[in-house]
Amino acid sequence: MSIEQLFSPTGPLALAFKGYRPRQAQIDMAKVCDSALKNAEQVVVEAETGTGKTFAYLLPALTNKGKYIISTGSKALQEQLYHRDLPTVYKALGSAKKKALLKGRSNYVCHYRLNQHVAHVPSDDTDIMHQLAMVAKFAGESRSGDIADCPGIEDDAKVLPYVTSTADNCLGKECPDFDACFLRKARLRAAEADIVVINHHLFFADMAVKESGFAELLPGADGYIFDEAHQLADIASDYFGESVSTKKVFAFITDARMLYRTELRDMLQLGKTLDKLESATMDLRLQLPHDGGRGDWRQALSNKPLCDAVHRVSKDLQFLNQVLKLALERSELVEPLLERLMSLIAQFERVFDVAPSGYSYWYEASRRHVSIHITPLNIAAKFKAMLAEREAGFVFTSATLSVNNNLAHFSDALGLSPAHQLMLASPFDYQQQALFCLPRYLPPANSPEMPRALVGICQQVIKAAKGRCFLLFTSYRVMYMVAEVLCQQMEYPVFVQGQMSKRLLLERFTRHGNAVLMGTASFWEGVDVRGSALSCVVIDKLPFIAPDDPLLQARMQECERGGGDPFAQIQLPRAVISLKQGVGRLIRDSQDRGVLVLCDNRVVTRDYGQVFLQSLPNMRRCRDMNQVTAFLQTIE
Structure with missing residues (x-):
């Protein structure tokens, strides 16, 4: 046919x-x-x-x-x-x-690791103990072993590292549960x-x-x-790049400790060496800014205390390698651990080699961990x-x-x-279904007055739409500043990214029907809310990547060396595609109607604003928030 x-x-x-x-x-x-x-x-x-x-x-x-x-x-x-x-x-x-x-393998329950940790509970955290019991029950009944199907276990559950495997800790054909392996x-x-x-x-x-x-x-x-x-x-x-992280080291320590507590209990030196490595790895994170974020790794290496901290981790990994070799004949689990350890040692040595061109060397620090990346440009x-x-x-x-x-x-x-x-092109009739508003009298996008202006705009549209709003932000800081006010003053429930998993937030937002959802990057795409639960999308500003982002800086420098225009070839296209993704949350069906409010006057004050406007759906446009209110009040 x-x-x-x-x-x-x-x-x-x-x-x-x-x-x-x-x-x-x-x-x-x-x-x-x-x-x-x-x-x-x-x-x-x-x-x-x-x-x-x-x-x-x-x-x-x-x-x-x-x-x-x-x-x-x-x-x-x-x-x-x-x-x-x-x-x-x-x-x-x-x-x-x-x-x-x-x-990927991290989505499937690993029988071997689950049984290990049920027998030797990894901590006295009641959450982990309760979640272990739930996963054990699920694994006994499930055909797929896909952790997404396990009731009560969310994407960020604490138990996940204990009940799933990684390419590093998987035993492959040597695993006693190989025949029952969900991944296989x-x-x-x-x-x-x-x-x-x-x-x-x-x-x-x-x-x-x-x-x-x-x-x-x-x-x-x-x-x-x-x-x-x-x-x-x-x-x-x-x-195509390489990376190493303290999270990876802690995962190794957890697995090595399990072996120490079960089969190598008399190797006191192993326990002490693991403690020393754990302390050195925690100290490495402390050498970077407390509030985290991304940074240039080449520049960071000029900081002697940080350089010393990386060397200590590397040195402790090498000493642990010597200690573990002593136990090679005692357990078949030692050899795969040694292979992982050799890989970690090589990765920590690699982070000092920042001479090759064509790569971005950068780090990312979260509240507890740091990861170091070598990314091809x-x-x-x-x-x-x-x-x-x-x-x-x-x-x-x-x-x-x-x-x-x-x-x-x-x-x-x-x-x-x-x-x-x-x-x-979309078959939707955007002229009839949607209104695009760029409010007048906005302060500059990055000014200290912007959060207060955003609060006023959000309050007006939430009231007019009776909830039913997505508020999309380019930074957590501004999102939390606005959320603090809205949560206290609005009569409709306000769901904020981070309160629970993304899936649960979306479920609750949709089920309520008159709620407000506030999110950053991960909510700009892959979110499909059709019908009356969503009538308005507010975007705080054009989603340019932060100019101090080390990966962006490296790509722009590479572009400039090749005679290109870094802004036009790197920054602008990425921001346009991100904005199109955010705008795409509004109209998902031929019956949907709604308003898009973009709170960034650079689309009319800068030449590049036309590129953004030409890339958006052909919606009716206005500058008057009263028109937004009137339009929203016509949506049932």
């Missing part, structure tokens, strides 16, 4: 869905996806919200012969695609293709399936494993489809070579790929040579 027949008024979709109407944009996208999968081509498609891009790539994948891997930008979209969209299309087509969902079973299902749904992180983890000379995690495929492809360049940079050649190794079709799609009506920024960053490029 041809693409036209599949999407025709008498095709399988029309028979399966009441009120189905063919959409030309969807058919155009399905045709180029079909061509890419059949002819091993690369295609790039920007398909704005409402185009129906998911069905446009799923139908060719399900009707063509061969095996296809579909990669998404987030686990949330991965779940939605596998549990909602795929079954719908399967049913419409009557497809018999085998499908599988595959996540998931990979076997993926190997046998015709359609495998993964996420971008897993795709690149697979590439990294393959490059190191080990077997692939993912089976080969005839075609790869990347949804939310705008995230690929940043994720690829992480995986240009991954186009490496990604291009990686695709060339696979004789397959590649589809890259997202609602936000273009900047100023051009896809070159996306394709160039990944070294792509697409056979077809499409930009498909």
Whole structure:
């Protein structure tokens, strides 16, 4: 059956869905996806919200012969695609293709580690003890072992490191629970399936494993489809680079202590050495600013106390290596620990080698940990070579790929040579469905008066919309300043990022129907709230990356050395795509109506503001907040 027949008024979709109407944009996208999968081509498609891009790539994948891997930008979209969209299309087509969902190893319960920690509870923390019991019950009943399905265990649960494995601590075939391993079973299902749904992180983890000379995690495929492809360049940079963190060291100490408390209890020197390493690792974090953030690692190394702290960790790791070698004959668990330890030693030595060019050397400090990163500034050649190794079709799609009506920024960053490029506009009637307001008399975006102005604007729209607002911020600091006032003064519930997991926040916001949700970067994309629960999106300012971000600075310097314009080629495109993602939260359906309020007058006072405006949907525009109030009051 041809693409036209599949999407025709008498095709399988029309028979399966009441009120189905063919959409030309969807058919155009399905045709180029079909061509890419059949002819091993690369295609790039920007398909704005409402185009129906998911069905446009799923139908060719399900009707063509061969095996296809579909990669998404987030686990949330991965779940939605596998549990909602795929079954719908399967049913419409009557497809018999085998499908599988595959996540990274940290998503599956590890029987061995779970049993170890149930027998030797890792701490007297009642939360961890309670969560261990819940996971143990779940593991005994679950077929998949996917921790996302375990009731009561959220993404940030304290117990996760104790009940899941990493590539470092997995025992592989030596594991006593190898036959029952949930991860092994998931990979076997993926190997046998015709359609495998993964996420971008897993795709690149697979590439990294393959490059190191080990077997692939993912089976080969005839075609790869990347949804939310705008995230690929940043994720690829992480995986093509190197990093080491104190969190990784603490995880090693936890596992080594477990061995010490069970099989090597008489090795007092091992216990003391682990304590010494733990103290040195904690001291390393204390050498960096208390409030955390990112910084230039090259500059940081000029700080002698910090340099000494890194050396102490490195020295203690090397001494621990000598101590552990003494126990090699006593337990089969010592050898894999030694392999991990050698890797950590090499990584800590590598962080002093900051001479090679073409990389950004930067660190990120959180409240408890610090991670040090060596990130390549240009991954186009490496990604291009990686695709060339696979004789397959590649589809890259997202609602936000273009900047100023051009896809070159996306394709160039990944070294792509697409056979077809499409930009498909949304079918939504934005002129009727939405209003865009840039309020008058705003203070400058970064002025101290801005939080107070934001509070006033937010109060007005929340009152007019009867809750039902997303307030999106570019910084935690401003978000918390505004939240402090709104939580005290508004009659509607205000949910703030960090109060609970993202999934729970969204569930509660949607279920309430008249609530307010405040979030930063992670809420700007991958959030789909349709209908009356959301009527207004307020964005505090244009989402430029902080100019002191070390990775951004390194990329801009590299661009400047090549004779380019760092602002136009690096900063501006990233900010435009981020803004498009935030704006995309507002209208998710042909019945949705709502208001976008952008509180940054640089879109009219700076020349580059036109690039932002031209990249946004064609909404009615105003400067008067009274018009916003009037529009919101007409929405039921």
